[in-house]
Amino acid sequence: MPSGHMDVSVNQGWLRRTQEGDALVLTAGGRWLVEQSAALDVMVRDVAPEKGRPVRLDLAGIEAMDTAGAWLIYRLLRTLGELGCRAETVGARPEFAALIEQASVNDNPCEIAPPSGNALMRMIARIGDSTLMVFSEARSFLGFFGLVLITLARGLRHPSRLRLTPIVFHVEQVGLNALPIVALLSFLIGVVLAYQGADQLRRFGAEVFVVNLIAVSTLREIGILLTAIIVAGRSGSAFTAQIGSMNVNEEVDAMRTLGMDPIEVLVLPRLMALIISLPLLGFVADMMGLFGGGLMAWLALGIAPDLFIERLNDAVSVSSFWTGIIKAPFFALLIALVGCHEGFQVKGSAESVGQMTTRSVVESIFLVLIADALFSIFFAVIGI
Amino acid sequence: MSERIEPVLQAAPAPADDAIIRVRGVKTQFGTQVIHDNLDLDVRRGEVLGVVGGSGTGKSVLLRTIIGLIRPRTGTVEVFGKNLTAMDANERRRYEQRWGVLFQDGALFSSLTVAQNIQVPLREYTDMPQHLMDEIAAMKISMVGLAPEAGAKFPSELSGGMRKRAGLARSLALDPEILFLDEPTAGLDPIGAAAFDQLIRRLQQALGLTVFMVTHDLDSLHAICDRIAVLAEKRVLIAGSMSEMLQQDHPWIREYFHGPRARAATATNA
Numbered sequence: 001m002p003s004g005h006m007d008v009s010v011n012q013g014w015l016r017r018t019q020e021g022d023a024l025v026l027t028a029g030g031r032w033l034v035e036q037s038a039a040l041d042v043m044v045r046d047v048a049p050e051k052g053r054p055v056r057l058d059l060a061g062i063e064a065m066d067t068a069g070a071w072l073i074y075r076l077l078r079t080l081g082e083l084g085c086r087a088e089t090v091g092a093r094p095e096f097a098a099l100i101e102q103a104s105v106n107d108n109p110c111e112i113a114p115p116s117g118n119a120l121m122r123m124i125a126r127i128g129d130s131t132l133m134v135f136s137e138a139r140s141f142l143g144f145f146g147l148v149l150i151t152l153a154r155g156l157r158h159p160s161r162l163r164l165t166p167i168v169f170h171v172e173q174v175g176l177n178a179l180p181i182v183a184l185l186s187f188l189i190g191v192v193l194a195y196q197g198a199d200q201l202r203r204f205g206a207e208v209f210v211v212n213l214i215a216v217s218t219l220r221e222i223g224i225l226l227t228a229i230i231v232a233g234r235s236g237s238a239f240t241a242q243i244g245s246m247n248v249n250e251e252v253d254a255m256r257t258l259g260m261d262p263i264e265v266l267v268l269p270r271l272m273a274l275i276i277s278l279p280l281l282g283f284v285a286d287m288m289g290l291f292g293g294g295l296m297a298w299l300a301l302g303i304a305p306d307l308f309i310e311r312l313n314d315a316v317s318v319s320s321f322w323t324g325i326i327k328a329p330f331f332a333l334l335i336a337l338v339g340c341h342e343g344f345q346v347k348g349s350a351e352s353v354g355q356m357t358t359r360s361v362v363e364s365i366f367l368v369l370i371a372d373a374l375f376s377i378f379f380a381v382i383g384i
Numbered sequence: 385m386s387e388r389i390e391p392v393l394q395a396a397p398a399p400a401d402d403a404i405i406r407v408r409g410v411k412t413q414f415g416t417q418v419i420h421d422n423l424d425l426d427v428r429r430g431e432v433l434g435v436v437g438g439s440g441t442g443k444s445v446l447l448r449t450i451i452g453l454i455r456p457r458t459g460t461v462e463v464f465g466k467n468l469t470a471m472d473a474n475e476r477r478r479y480e481q482r483w484g485v486l487f488q489d490g491a492l493f494s495s496l497t498v499a500q501n502i503q504v505p506l507r508e509y510t511d512m513p514q515h516l517m518d519e520i521a522a523m524k525i526s527m528v529g530l531a532p533e534a535g536a537k538f539p540s541e542l543s544g545g546m547r548k549r550a551g552l553a554r555s556l557a558l559d560p561e562i563l564f565l566d567e568p569t570a571g572l573d574p575i576g577a578a579a580f581d582q583l584i585r586r587l588q589q590a591l592g593l594t595v596f597m598v599t600h601d602l603d604s605l606h607a608i609c610d611r612i613a614v615l616a617e618k619r620v621l622i623a624g625s626m627s628e629m630l631q632q633d634h635p636w637i638r639e640y641f642h643g644p645r646a647r648a649a650t651a652t653n654a
Contacts, residue, residue, distance in 0.1 A: 033559070034506075034509075034510055034558055034559050035509075035510060037510065037512055037516060037520075038510060038511045038512050038513060038516070041512070041513060041516045066559035066591075067520075067523065067524075067527075067556075067559050067591065068520055068559060071519060071520060071523055075519070095592065098590060099590070099591070102527065102590050102591075103523060105526075106523045106524075106526035106527045107523070107526070108522060108523075108525070108526040108532045109518075109519070109522045109532065110499060110521075110522045110525055110526075110532035110533070110534070110535030110536070111499070111532070111533075111535050111536035112497065112499040112500060112503075112518050112521065112535060112536060113497050113499070113500065113536050114497070114536045114537075115536075347540075348494075348540045349494040349539075349540055350494065351494050351495055
């Protein structure tokens with residue numbers, strides 16, 4: 001009574017069930033390899049003899065076997081054993097028998113991934129973890145800030161310890177090289193601002209006030225804020241990635257063993273370079289924003305350059321310019337501190353460098369915007 | 385020293401069809417720097433071949449050339465009797481799953497656990513159900529001598545030796561015919577290195593593997609290599625057994641196999 005006759009195409013492995021008196025005879029043949037294991041797995045699972053029935057497993061037909069195939073045969077034998085069937089294996093080639101033996105020796109089930117608990121608990125745990133992380137992150141950031149201030153104070157007392165060459169190098173990296181993109185973007189923002197502003201002001205017949213709009217918003221807010229955001233994305237991330245890779249490479253540890261202070265060597269030059277560069281970039285952004293706005297006002301609204309200058313003179317004073325630019329060093333401080341701090345937080349792997357770089361950009365932009373809001377409140381209170 | 389040193393092993397040359405890897409006239413070059421020039425090498429089915437050579441002689445480059453990560457300027461690399469240098473990427477993939485590679489530090493994917501790392505090739509090349517992949521991964525983890533707890537750990541939580549074992553388990557996931565090892569015992573303590581040697585030998589015998597091993601470790605050469613190939617002067621200077629190496633007159637080979645460290649290794653393995 002042959003039953004359970006399964007796929008017998010040449011390239012496949014197969015398992016057949018027949019009866020022989022009281023005993024169940026399982027005949028395996030073909031290729032028992034990893035490529036066929038999905039199909040073989042189904043066949044092996046389908047074998048479900050009654051408890052305690054004697055079974056003969058004939059492996060003589062097997063042409064090729066690897067550890068995956070051997071595992072399936074071994075698991076079949078194990079299942080038969082669990083069912084109390086007396087199993088007898090015949091016809092296996094010695095090398096296949098050795099593989100099956102390997103599989104049986106190595107039957108040590110293991111966890112595939114760390115236990116994760118149920119979804120709700122996981123979510124609550126994640127919220128808790130993130131909350132705690134915000135606090136520990138803030139603490140560690142404050143600590144880092146203090147460390148940098150101390151090192152900076154020491155550096156100012158002994159100016160020879162401030163390294164000029166790396167400062168100049170970083171000024172080129174974060175300042176000079178960022179010039180084209182900052183100039184272009186602020187010019188475009190100026191253009192957009194003039195165009196959109198004029199569209200709204202025209203309804204009141206007050207197109208000419210577009211000059212006030214451009215001047216005040218560019219000088220007080222947009223010029224410097226836009227620059228800070230570009231620099232955070234461009235240089236803050238670079239700081240994190242540079243210091244992070246050095247950390248992974250144990251370069252930072254090597255530095256310490258050579259008696260060099262990583263804060264002094266890595267952080268101070270970047271910090272100083274950014275504090276020097278950001279106001280200069282902010283100035284360029286202001287000028288390009290006004291230029292873009294002025295150009296648009298002239299082309300689209302017919303406000304001639306001399307009229308634009310005259311209105312500009314009325315609308316803003318030098319103090320408007322300074323209220324914008326005074327924020328630049330503070331933004332620079334935040335961006336450099338966050339960028340370097342996250343760099344030192346990198347642990348072990350390339351993945352960590354990526355994570356920290358992302359976090360660095362998000363955090364520095366967030367902090368820049370918070371600081372900007374605080375400045376606005378401060379200026380409002382003191383009445384500038 | 386422009387003349388080629390003939391290998392001593394002329395008495396029993398391998399039958400031509402016995403070579404599972406056949407490298408002929410390979411030249412590799414980075415920019416103007418020539419690494420290999422007219423390099424020939426045979427690896428026979430079922431043997432453990434150790435590749436030695438001074439730093440910068442291109443041992444790892446040779447390994448990478450054979451597995452196709454580096455294209456030779458000229459020459460051919462035949463594996464399983466097929467010229468891989470002439471194949472397109474799709475065709476190559478079919479052969480690539482017939483070998484496993486263990487990189488120096490394991491090269492485990494850091495975002496996956498050890499067991500998940502082992503399942504990557506299974507997932508990529510087979511349609512196994514998850515439960516079977518879990519079973520196979522557990523078996524491989526046990527085969528390379530890792531404790532079951534290691535399965536759910538991430539590579540960053542493992543020691544160097546454990547990472548190598550995990551890398552070995554991943555390279556064995558698809559039951560390859562050839563195993564390429566890049567300095568498998570580098571960075572392990574002597575006990576760990578000896579255990580790793582034995583592990584490779586045991587697996588090689590149990591699974592019938594051919595092993596191509598780049599190494600610096602004289603103990604490994606003594607303990608598990610059937611043949612040794614010496615890279616120098618931009619080619620394989622000689623390939624043969626340890627006893628043949630000991631008879632060579634080439635200065636570098638003499639120094640390598642007769643130096644103080646070599647004598648110590650010979651003494652312990654004698």
